[in-house]
Amino acid sequence: MLASVYMRNKVILWFTALALIQTPLVITATETVKEGYALVESITITTKGENALNKRPQPKLKTKQGSLFSQTDFDEDLRNLSKDYDKVEPSVDFANGKTIISLVLVAKPSIRHIHVVGNNVVPEYKITKTLQVYENDLFCREKFLKNIDDLRIYYLKRGYFDSQITYELDHNENRGYIDITIKIYEGPCGKIKKLELRGLKRSEKADVKELILTKQYSKTTSWFTGSGLYHPDIVEQDAFTITNYLHNLGYADATVTPKREVDKSGNITLCMDVNKGPLYTLGHVHIEGLDLLPKxxxxxxxxxxxxxxxxxxxxxxxxxKIKDIYSKYGYINTNIDVVFSPHARQPVYDVTYQISEGSPYKVGLIKITGNTHTKHDVILHESSLFPGDTFNRLKLEDTEQRLRNTGYFQSVSVYTVRSQLDPLNSSEQYRDIFIEVKETTTGNLGLFLGFSSLDNLFGGIELSESNFHLLGIHELFSKGPKCLRGGGEYLFLKANFGDKVTDYTVKWTKPHFLNTPWILGVELDKSINKALSKEYSVETYGGNVSTTYILNQKLKYGLHYRGSQTSLHKKKKLQTGPDPETNKGFVSAAGVNLNYDSVNNPRNPTTGIRGGISFEVSGLGGSYHFTKLSINSSIYRKLTRKGVLKIKGEAQFLKPFNNTSKDGIPISERFFLGGETTVRGYKPFLIGPKFSPTEPKGGLSSLLLTEEFQYPLITQPSVSAFVFLDSGFVGLKEYTIRLKDLCSSAGFGLRFDVMNNVPVMLGFGWPFRPTEMFNNEKIDVSQRFFFALGGVF
Incomplete structure (x- = not known):
C-alpha cells in the first residue's frame, strides 16, 4: 500500500517537474525568444559562386546544432563569415523552443579581367598596385573601396585637381568571377606656373608667401617637396589665411577671391585678388565689471x-591676459566678453571688455588616472600646483605642458572639477585637479651606420629608455620587464665602432633625487681614440657622478666628480710624439658648473642665449694635478623672417700644479681644434702645437669663435643652407690667448635631418692659412670638404 502510494507520488512529481521545465520553452516560443532558451535544431549552409580558385572548406561556427542558441555567438559567426565571403544572407526561424538557421554564402569572386580606361599619365601597373587588385586573385570589396579612395588621393597629390575615378563591377555570382573596369578622367595637371597676389604691397606679398601653403611650381625643388601643385581645398584655406592676415593689419572689410586660368599645356596661373577696403582704427577702449582687482x-x-x-x-x-591675471589670484571662472561697436560714418571700432569676475578658488585634491606604468610621484613632480594653493590657471596649463614634455605619455589632459573637500568652518571654495594620461612607448633600440670626414665609416647600436625604473630590477623575474618602467629615470647605452674612434657609454639620470629638486647622474664610458695619430691610440675608461640643481627655468648649477684611467699605446717606438709614461695614470677630479639657457627651442633655436662656466680641480688622490676652466656662450638672433644668426665663443684653460708639469698633462685632457665640429676647413685637431706635421700636441689654452648664418630651404624634410666664419687658437701657455695666431676659415654648407631627426652637416671651408711652417718645412693643414653627423651648434 505504502509502496503504491510512493510510486504514484513519484510519477506525479516527475510530470510536475517536466511541466515546470517545458513551461518556459512554450512561453518563449510564443513571445520573445531569450538567449539560451532555444535549442538549435538545424543549420543549413548553402554556398554560391564557388570555383577552383575561390573554393573554401566548410566554415566552422561557434553556433552548434543541438546546443542552446546564443545571439552573441551567432553575431560573432556572422562577423567572421563576412571576412571570408563576399556576401552573407542569414535566416533564423524560432518555433516551439527550437531554432532553425539557414545561411546563404556567396564566395568571394576571383578576378577574371581588369580593364583600366582613360589613364594617360599614370601607367596601368601603378594603378593596379595602388588598388592592390590582380587577375586570378580573390576580390575583397571593402579593401577595394578603400584603395579607390587612395587612388583618388594619389591623383590629387600629383596635382590632377579635376581628376575623376569611377568603377564598374560585373559580378557573376553563380560562376564565382568578377570583371573590374576602372574609368579615369585625369584632367589637367595643376602645376602652378605663376602665382599672383594682386592688391598687396611688396612687404605684404612677402609676408603672405610665407603664410600660405600654396606655392609656385619650381623645377628644381618641387619634385622633392611636392609643392607647386594646385589643390582647391588648400587654396580656399589660403584665402582665409590672407583674409585673417589683412584683418590684423586693420583692414576689417578685406576680401580675397582666388581665380585660376589653365593654358593649353595644363599649367595654371593662380591669382589671389585682394580688396583690402578702408583701414580701421580703434576709438574708445573700455573695461566694465572691474571690482576686485586694481584697475x-x-x-x-x-x-x-x-x-x-x-x-x-x-x-x-x-x-x-586679463583672464590670466584673474586666474593668478584664484578667479578661475572669470569670463571676458569683447564687444565691438563700429562707428556709423568712419572706419573706427570702439572696444569694450566686459568682465564677469566670479569667486576665488583654492586647490583641493589632485587625482591621477591612466598611469599604467609611470609612478604617481613622477607625475606629481611635474605639477606646479599643490593642495591648498591659491588656484592659478597658468600653473594648471604649465603642469599639462610639463607632463607633455616628459615624453612619457601619448596624451595628457589636466582639468578641474568640483572638489570633494568640505573644510569645516570654511567659506573658501575648492577645485580638485584631475590628471588623465595615456602611456606611450618610451624605449628606443637603434642601429646606425654612417660616414664622416673624421672617422670614415662607423656604426653601432644604442638603447635608451626615458622612463626607466632602476629599483624595479629586484622584481624582474617575478613581474617581467614591465617593472623596469615608470620611475621617470633616463637610461642610455651606446656602443660605437669606428675606423678611428671606438667608444662605449652607459648613462643613468634620476630627476628629483630623494624627492628634492636635485638631478642625479651617473655615467660610465670607455674610449679607444686613434684619430689624433696613426702611430698611437689613446685609451680611457672611467665614469662620473654629477648633481644638478635647477634654480629656475633658465638657470641651473651643478657639482660633479669624475675618475678615468688613461693610457697611450704606440705601434712602434718613435722619438717624436707623446710619452707613454706621462700618459698613463688616473685622473681624479671634482668640479662645479653654472649654466644659463634661454633659447626658444632646444633642438633648433632661433632666439636666446645658451652659456655656461665650469671649474674643475684634478688631484683628489689621482696621478695628475691641474685645474680646468671652461667658459662658453652661444647667441641666437633672427636677422630675417627665416634666417638665423648664430654666434658661439668658447675659451678653455688648463693649469698644472704640484708635481705635474705642462708636458705631464695627458693627451686625453688637452684641448684640440680643427675639423668639421670646430674650425671647418682645417684638418681634424691640427690647429696649434704639433709633434710632427700630422700629429697634434694639443694645448693648455684654447679659444673657439664661430659665426654662422642659417637659412631654411625646405621645411619637410628639414634642409637648411648656411655660411660661416670660424676661428680657433690652441697654445701651450697657461691662460694665454694670442689673437694674432688665430686660424680662421670661411665657407658654406647644408644641414639636414635624417633617421629620426639626426642632423647631418656637409659643406666646404676655405682656411685663411692653408699652410704653415713646421721645422722649416711648409705643411698643408687644410681640408676643404667636411661631412659629419651633428655640427658646431
Missing part, C-alpha cells in the same frame, strides 16, 4: 588702445 593692473594687460590700428589678435590677446 591699473588690469589695464596693463591690454595689447591695444585708443587710436591704435584695428587688430583682432591684439584685442583678443588682451582679453586672454
Amino acid at each position: 591699473r593692473l588690469v589695464e596693463k594687460q591690454l595689447s591695444a588702445g585708443p587710436n591704435d590700428i584695428y587688430c583682432p589678435n591684439n584685442i583678443w590677446d588682451g582679453a586672454q
Whole structure:
C-alpha cells in the first residue's frame, strides 16, 4: 500500500517537474525568444559562386546544432563569415523552443579581367598596385573601396585637381568571377606656373608667401617637396589665411577671391585678388565689471588702445591676459566678453571688455588616472600646483605642458572639477585637479651606420629608455620587464665602432633625487681614440657622478666628480710624439658648473642665449694635478623672417700644479681644434702645437669663435643652407690667448635631418692659412670638404 502510494507520488512529481521545465520553452516560443532558451535544431549552409580558385572548406561556427542558441555567438559567426565571403544572407526561424538557421554564402569572386580606361599619365601597373587588385586573385570589396579612395588621393597629390575615378563591377555570382573596369578622367595637371597676389604691397606679398601653403611650381625643388601643385581645398584655406592676415593689419572689410586660368599645356596661373577696403582704427577702449582687482593692473594687460590700428589678435590677446591675471589670484571662472561697436560714418571700432569676475578658488585634491606604468610621484613632480594653493590657471596649463614634455605619455589632459573637500568652518571654495594620461612607448633600440670626414665609416647600436625604473630590477623575474618602467629615470647605452674612434657609454639620470629638486647622474664610458695619430691610440675608461640643481627655468648649477684611467699605446717606438709614461695614470677630479639657457627651442633655436662656466680641480688622490676652466656662450638672433644668426665663443684653460708639469698633462685632457665640429676647413685637431706635421700636441689654452648664418630651404624634410666664419687658437701657455695666431676659415654648407631627426652637416671651408711652417718645412693643414653627423651648434 505504502509502496503504491510512493510510486504514484513519484510519477506525479516527475510530470510536475517536466511541466515546470517545458513551461518556459512554450512561453518563449510564443513571445520573445531569450538567449539560451532555444535549442538549435538545424543549420543549413548553402554556398554560391564557388570555383577552383575561390573554393573554401566548410566554415566552422561557434553556433552548434543541438546546443542552446546564443545571439552573441551567432553575431560573432556572422562577423567572421563576412571576412571570408563576399556576401552573407542569414535566416533564423524560432518555433516551439527550437531554432532553425539557414545561411546563404556567396564566395568571394576571383578576378577574371581588369580593364583600366582613360589613364594617360599614370601607367596601368601603378594603378593596379595602388588598388592592390590582380587577375586570378580573390576580390575583397571593402579593401577595394578603400584603395579607390587612395587612388583618388594619389591623383590629387600629383596635382590632377579635376581628376575623376569611377568603377564598374560585373559580378557573376553563380560562376564565382568578377570583371573590374576602372574609368579615369585625369584632367589637367595643376602645376602652378605663376602665382599672383594682386592688391598687396611688396612687404605684404612677402609676408603672405610665407603664410600660405600654396606655392609656385619650381623645377628644381618641387619634385622633392611636392609643392607647386594646385589643390582647391588648400587654396580656399589660403584665402582665409590672407583674409585673417589683412584683418590684423586693420583692414576689417578685406576680401580675397582666388581665380585660376589653365593654358593649353595644363599649367595654371593662380591669382589671389585682394580688396583690402578702408583701414580701421580703434576709438574708445573700455573695461566694465572691474571690482576686485586694481584697475591699473588690469589695464596693463591690454595689447591695444585708443587710436591704435584695428587688430583682432591684439584685442583678443588682451582679453586672454586679463583672464590670466584673474586666474593668478584664484578667479578661475572669470569670463571676458569683447564687444565691438563700429562707428556709423568712419572706419573706427570702439572696444569694450566686459568682465564677469566670479569667486576665488583654492586647490583641493589632485587625482591621477591612466598611469599604467609611470609612478604617481613622477607625475606629481611635474605639477606646479599643490593642495591648498591659491588656484592659478597658468600653473594648471604649465603642469599639462610639463607632463607633455616628459615624453612619457601619448596624451595628457589636466582639468578641474568640483572638489570633494568640505573644510569645516570654511567659506573658501575648492577645485580638485584631475590628471588623465595615456602611456606611450618610451624605449628606443637603434642601429646606425654612417660616414664622416673624421672617422670614415662607423656604426653601432644604442638603447635608451626615458622612463626607466632602476629599483624595479629586484622584481624582474617575478613581474617581467614591465617593472623596469615608470620611475621617470633616463637610461642610455651606446656602443660605437669606428675606423678611428671606438667608444662605449652607459648613462643613468634620476630627476628629483630623494624627492628634492636635485638631478642625479651617473655615467660610465670607455674610449679607444686613434684619430689624433696613426702611430698611437689613446685609451680611457672611467665614469662620473654629477648633481644638478635647477634654480629656475633658465638657470641651473651643478657639482660633479669624475675618475678615468688613461693610457697611450704606440705601434712602434718613435722619438717624436707623446710619452707613454706621462700618459698613463688616473685622473681624479671634482668640479662645479653654472649654466644659463634661454633659447626658444632646444633642438633648433632661433632666439636666446645658451652659456655656461665650469671649474674643475684634478688631484683628489689621482696621478695628475691641474685645474680646468671652461667658459662658453652661444647667441641666437633672427636677422630675417627665416634666417638665423648664430654666434658661439668658447675659451678653455688648463693649469698644472704640484708635481705635474705642462708636458705631464695627458693627451686625453688637452684641448684640440680643427675639423668639421670646430674650425671647418682645417684638418681634424691640427690647429696649434704639433709633434710632427700630422700629429697634434694639443694645448693648455684654447679659444673657439664661430659665426654662422642659417637659412631654411625646405621645411619637410628639414634642409637648411648656411655660411660661416670660424676661428680657433690652441697654445701651450697657461691662460694665454694670442689673437694674432688665430686660424680662421670661411665657407658654406647644408644641414639636414635624417633617421629620426639626426642632423647631418656637409659643406666646404676655405682656411685663411692653408699652410704653415713646421721645422722649416711648409705643411698643408687644410681640408676643404667636411661631412659629419651633428655640427658646431
